[in-house]
Amino acid sequence: MKEEIREVISANIDDNIQYLKNLLKDNSDIVYREFYIDNIKALIMYVDGMGDKILLDNFVLESLMLNRKELKAQDIKDKILTVSDLKEVKKLKEGVNAVLSGDTLMLLDGMDICYIIGTRFWPARGVSEPSRETVLRGGRDGFTETIRFNTALVRRRIRDTRLRIVPKMIGTRSKSDVSVMYIEDIADDKIVNEVFTRLGNINIDAVLDSGYIEQLIEDNSWSPFPQIQSTERPDVVSAALYEGRVAILVDNSPFAIIVPTILPNLFQSPDDYYQRWIYGSMLRIIRLFSIILSLILPALYVAVTSFHPSIIPTKLAYFIAASREGVPFPAFVEALIMEVNLAILLEAIARLPRPIGATIGIVGGLIIGQAAVSAGIVSPVMIIILSITAITSFTTPNYEITSAFRIIRLLLIIASAIIGLYGIMLTLIAVLIHIIKLKSFGVPYLGPLVTFNKKDFKDMLIRAPLKHFKNRPIYMNTEDKIRQK
Amino acid sequence: MRIKKILIILTCCIFTTGCWDKVEIDRRTFVSTIGIDAGEEISKEKELKKLSPNEPFSESNVKRLNVTYGFPDISDFGPQKGGIAQEKTINVDAYSMEDAFIKATGKNSRNISFGHSKLLIMSNDFFGYPEAVKEVLDYLQREPSLDRNALVVIAEGKVEDYMKYKPDTEKNIQEYIHGLIENSDRNASIIPTDLNEFLTNLDENGNAILPYLTIDKHKNEIKLSGTGVIKDYTFKGILSPTETADIKILRGKLKGGKKVIYEEGHPIDFQIDGIKRKITMDNKDDKLIFNINVNMEGQIKEYYLGKQLLSTKIISEIEENFNESLKDEMEKVVKIIQSKYSTDLIGLREYVQKYDPSVWNIVKKDWDETYKNAVINIYVNTHIRRIGAIR
Amino acid sequence: MVLNNKDIVSSYGLFATLVVTIIGVNVFSYPNELANLVGGDGWLVILLSGIIAYILISFICKAEKNNGYSHIYEILENRFGKIIAILVGLELTWYSTFFISMGLRTFTEEIKMYLLEQTPTEFIFLVTILMGTYLVRGEIDNLIKFNEISFWLMFIPVILVLIFSIYHVDFTNILPAFNNPPNSYAKGIIASINRFMGFQILFLIIPFVKDKKSINKVARKGIWFVVVFYIAVFILTVGVFGQNQTKILLWPVITMVKYINIPGSFIERWEGIIMSIWIIFYFTTFTNHYYFASDLLKKIFKFKDIKLSAAIIVPFIYLIALYPKNIAEAYVLTSKYSPIFFLINLIILPIALLLVSSSKKGGNGNSR
Helix, strand or coil: CCCCCCCCCCCHHHHHHHHHHHHHHCCEEEEEEEEEEEEEEEEEEEEEECCHHHHHHHHHHHHHHHCCCCCHHHHHHHCEEEEEEEEEECHHHHHHHHHHHHEEEEEEEECCCEEECCCCCCCCCCCCCCCEEEEEEECCCCCCCCHHHHHHHHHHCCCCCEEEEEEEEEECCCCEEEEEEEECCCCCCHHHHHHHHHHHHHCCCCCCCCCHHHHHHHHCCCCCCCCCCCEEHHHHHHHHHHHEEEEECCCCCCCCEEEECCCHHCCCCHHHHHHHHHHHHHHHHHHHHHHHHHHHHHHHHHHHCCCCCCHHCCHHHHHHHHCCCCCCCCCCHHHHHHHHHHHHHHHHHCCCCHHHHHHHHHHHHHHHHHHHHHCHHHHHHHHHHHHHHHHCCCCCCHHHHHHHHHHHHHHHHHHHHHHHHHHHHHHHHHHHHHHHEECCCCCCCCCCCHHCCCHHHHHCCCCCHHHHCEEHHHHCCCCEEEEEC | CCHHHHHHHHHHHHHHHHCCCCCHHHHHEEEEEEEECCCCCCCCCCHHHHHHCCCCCCCCCCEEEEEEEEEECCCCCCCCCCCCCCCEEEEEEEECCHHHHHHHHHHCCCCCCEECCCECCCCCCCCCHHHHHHHHHHHHHCCCCCCCCCCCEEECCCCHHHHHHCCCCCHHHHHHHHHHHHHHCCCCCCCCCCCHHHHHHHHHEEEEHHHHHHEEECEEEEEEEEEEEEEEEEEEEEEHHHHHHHHHHHHHHCCCCEEEEEEEEEEEEEEEEEEEEEEEEECCEEEEEEEEEEEEEEEEEECCCCCCCCCCHHHHHHHHHHHHHHHHHHHHHHHHHHHCCCCCCCCHHHCCCCCHHHHHHHHHHHHHHHHHHHHEEEEEEEEEEEECCCC | CCCCCCCCCCCHHHHHHHHHHHHHHHHHHHHHHHHHHHHHHHHHHHHHHHHHHHHHHHHHHHHHHHHHCCCHHHHHHHHHHHHHHHHHHHHHHHHHHHHHHHHHHHHHHHHHHHHCCCCHHHHHHHHHHHHHHHCCCHHHHHHHHHHHHHHHHHHHHHHHHHHHHHHCCCHHHCCCCCCCCCCHHHHHHHHHHHHHHHCHHHHHHHHCCCHHHHHHHHHHHHHHHHHHHHHHHHHHHHHHHHHHHHHCCCHHHHHHHCCCCCCCCCCCCCCHHHHHHHCCCCHHHHHHHHHHHHHHHHHHCCCCCCCHHHHHHHHHHHHHHHHCCCCHHHHHHHHHHHHHHHHHHHHHHHHHHHHHHHHCCCCCCCCC
16 A cells, blocks of 8 residues: 655644644653743654664754844755755655654745655664785774765765765655666766666565665576675775766665676775785686686595596596595485585574684584494585585675575586586586576676676686786776776 | 477486487406407318308307407405406307307306507417408407407417416416516517507518417426517417517517627616607619617626726726627517518508608518518617716 | 677688587597598598589679679579579588488487487487587577587697597507508598588578678688587597507597597597587587578568478478488488489589679679
8 A cells, every 4th residue: 555645834833733643653762852942833753762862852953942143944954054954845754754864844934845854863783894805914893884985985985075875765765765876978878767767666565674675686597696796895886886886775775886897896895905916816717716726626436436436537537536435325325414414504504693603613523424424324525525525615705696506506416426427517507508598687707707808808817917907807898998007 | 499399308318218228337348358260160161151141040169269368357246345356267169259249248247348458469379360350350340349459468378278378466467467477568578569550560561579488287387488470360479588589679669678788797787768760771783771770878787796896997898799799689589580480570562651652662562572682781879878876 | 689780700710610510429439430440541631522622612702792692593593594493492402401401310329328218219300300400490690609609618628638639649540551452542531521511500600791801811710610620539549449449449539539538637438528519519500501591482482481481391301310210221321312313402502603693793683
């Protein structure tokens, strides 16, 4: 049912007060303060817990109630009210929405306008390092749940006049504040327009987290690959804006989402750029290598032991055969058990309270694994593969790609159990075809690999020295192309 | 939508029929050595010729071949132990290699796999029957899973004895022979041959040389030295270790070895570090004259305490002596090969074929005769580069 | 998915597509065929065939240029009339389908022999065709991107392996040179010109190329790459095995890969890796021709998009691939019919197009 709020402000303040009290009845946290400025009746209305009482008491009520001069209506706003954030509003609906967002509504008898005083103040988490995106070098601030603090963190890093922070309100009931950020002369107009179009098409009642927005505007919901990057770090957002991407911040969510996103973005960590290029490149290569390993290692194990043992060196073949003696399950079932076990472990560790979580990791991993080997249920080689897979799958900075790879790993294991090495190759080709077809907001998902501009390769596998970063990424089709001279 | 339907059907098919090639690794037997011996009834070729191709029940039990498969026994290991296993063997009588394989499968609880076969032993008796040899060779070439890097050796007597031998330094015979062959870089009396070379040589001209394996039953020792010569798919004879070393030098493939001359009753041992060989050919009066130039480099390893070697005069004297000694020796060896075996082991045939095709077109019909009558001159040039740590 | 931009193929895309479509499964049996016909002089035959192929390609490029770079079917319709266009279009489709079905059969036989002995052939067919269909449904820009990426995926490992194999090679095995009767060279060229089959894919791509002026140069580079690659493979194979063994081995390149051994490396037998990479070789040839055939069908029957025509071709591929009873029959069919088809489609057709278009230059049609 659609929400109905009156738009007209009556000149009679009692009329307004009665309407408001009726609209927001049965709410114990809404405060109505009627007072007199000289002999004009006035009302301020705010939400207890969201409005800043100190500001109101000291600056609004004090300056107004202690006023002894003769007043005209206009003077209240211009000369008496010592508040910096003050808006004059003609529609009651806006005023009510402002109150529910934490601002204060002020009505004056005899005037058909109202004032909105910016008094948003609520208990908020302090700025701290995001737990999932730690870096070796770089800032340790992260986004919080208040959108205004978040935009400030970005604004501090982009003091350019061409940075645009465009507000939108999404969610018919939650009316969440959403800010779309981009740098006007860098981002491609087509992408910006596409973002606004898609946001405009959202017609949901509540947006509880940026994840809702992410899922409602992404290109392909069926693909396991995330097409939108989410991050808690302001420096990641700022770097993205400098490359011509668009960031979206949602109130109540510390996760900013960045579009368009290509696959290489999901493998980059900010400290690749803050450290010197040799270490940065080394880290990149190690990361890529470990990702590939985590993807194909279990499937390769199944294929090699069950189908093609002639590929591996003879001694290794003998060793694996010896270590699998007496193990009741075929290699395929072992690999599946391992995969399921890993998923359960991770989920359990994520849900447990922090001190117990670390212990379970050790217990689950080491002791249960060792016990399983001693009991002869799994072969020791499988345990090694399990641990290598688990460790290498966490080298990605982005958590969602890890989940994507988990799905693909499962598919690969199944494919390799059916037709061995050929199955692995076919599945990899299928995945390749899929990500070739995938586009994020018009930009091909594989980015530079597809457009094959040599200059883009400076940031792909290795990270070229910063002196060579002269142009912005070509695949982003930015307007302003030069980064450095 | 269509793709989704097809996928569903496909998935159902997979789960109802199963994975076809899946054999768990611990259900496999990795044959590491294959031994081929003449069977008891190998000379019964005439009977087989009477069989026409469309006759029923062609499955005869003629014992033409005696095949032994050697493999490491992994079955008594659990997950905690690993390492090299004891070698076990399966011995079957069969009429062909494939039949041997089937019969062995019947005797073994696991799936026999050739993917890791490293050694092929053939007995010299077996080479007395060229027809059977050709059948076996066809199998060896046709079987795709056989590793062409496998080593081939020829053994004296029954192959089964060799397979059952337990060497001292290694756990099984395949490792032992492998090690011996790897040492052949230093020991010039072995010319290692892998399956690829063996098959290629036999294809080109029906000749091959293989390292020769002997067993001394009293001392319980296996020796690998000397070479067996195979011509036209039959076993012709053996070359002694010295002859083998010379042949190896003439082939240009020697990587290390030892030569000795005696001076004043004491041996001067010369270790060869490397050789270079060049062949040139002349064609005179329907006779082919081959000139082989051998350049040897090496160091003196042992002489006699008190004798000094650090003088260019002494060294060049020693070099001259080596040159003459080796030239005579090698020319004699070549004469033996020409007359006794009339088999070209040095690569002269390939030389003519490649570098002088016009001559080859003339001589290829009677190559054996031509080779027998050819004049082969050998020129040796020794360079002593190092003399060790003392003067 | 509608293409809004018509010129989407870069010159690298053209190069990659040309190379990847021509080099397919048959590279692995190529040395065998050549050794049987001309012994060690196979490299000469390859070179000559490459030159002939290049001449034919330049015919195609010129014919396209004269006709305003439009799609082959439109050219046929404009120059020859609707009926001939339909006939030739169907014939081209049939050629591509026949070729990939035979290729599928050969490829599956090789896989069954070296990798998966017991898996039923039909299953391997089904899975491969499915994967090809998935790619073809993505329209031409995805196909080209796939070609570009697979080019690197294919050739870097193979070239590495070839470099490592030099260790075992005896280059003198190529000799004696020029020791064969002259008509064997002619036979060799006829047999080997078939290995260059695949450049009809140019009919498909040239209308979409961005830089129209450099088409000839890029095609030349492509053919050179193919020629050099074939020659390298031939020389190395004969070098490792000698001429006589190469004559016997059905797929000498695979056997060579099994044989090489990089000392101290973790992977003892490279055949597993090479077989995997080589699946991509086949797959690219397969999908490119598949797309070409589907595209022609789409134009002939005026379908809206390529998904329906791709689906129609699927049962044909499956049935034709099943038709030969064994590998010998597959080879016989290929060697009997391929030269004829090649002659019609890749020699007569480009010449006909060239002659017709140069006589009616600037006439009707989509000239720009």
